[in-house]
Amino acid sequence: MIPTLIWIAAALxxxxxxxxxxxxxxDRLHARIDAARAALDAQLLRRASVTQELATSGxxxxxxxxxxxxxxxxxxQAEEEHREVAESxxxxxxxxxxxxxxxxxAVREAPGGEGAAAExxxxxxRVPMARRFHNDAVRAARALRRHRKVRWFRLAxxxxxxxxxxxxxxAPAALADRPGT
Numbered sequence: 001m002i003p004t005l006i007w008i009a010a011a012l013x014x015x016x017x018x019x020x021x022x023x024x025x026x027d028r029l030h031a032r033i034d035a036a037r038a039a040l041d042a043q044l045l046r047r048a049s050v051t052q053e054l055a056t057s058g059x060x061x062x063x064x065x066x067x068x069x070x071x072x073x074x075x076x077q078a079e080e081e082h083r084e085v086a087e088s089x090x091x092x093x094x095x096x097x098x099x100x101x102x103x104x105x106a107v108r109e110a111p112g113g114e115g116a117a118a119e120x121x122x123x124x125x126r127v128p129m130a131r132r133f134h135n136d137a138v139r140a141a142r143a144l145r146r147h148r149k150v151r152w153f154r155l156a157x158x159x160x161x162x163x164x165x166x167x168x169x170x171a172p173a174a175l176a177d178r179p180g181t
Contacts, residue, residue: 059110098172
């Protein structure tokens, strides 16, 4: 009788340790999502800020400046549920203005334009990377949360189901492929 109770206690302890380890893993994934989301938000804010600075610097023609400024302002002011759309519209505005390498060259030739173009080029390249890191963390957490053991034992607690950030983040070719930016 005693050996049976010892085996039952050992099995329950092993199951408890495994569930605890799984809950810790899920917690670490949620922390990774939070960190990746903060990094994504920072990169999106940086891209919008650099775009606004460029739009108000006077190195672009007035029509391009208005298009970029309004798209960047809308992206910075968008509420969370409309943010993906606003950021996609900023990406589209950047592609519309900088679809031609001549526009980038014109910005570079203006006083202070070399630095502005380089900073914008870096910002538009970093957004897709930050979004990819965030969405990879979300994908991993979702995969773990789909397991029966996580659902049955409610290992996720009250954490909201992680959502991916889907947006059009394709950079203008004239900015993305520039050497030295």
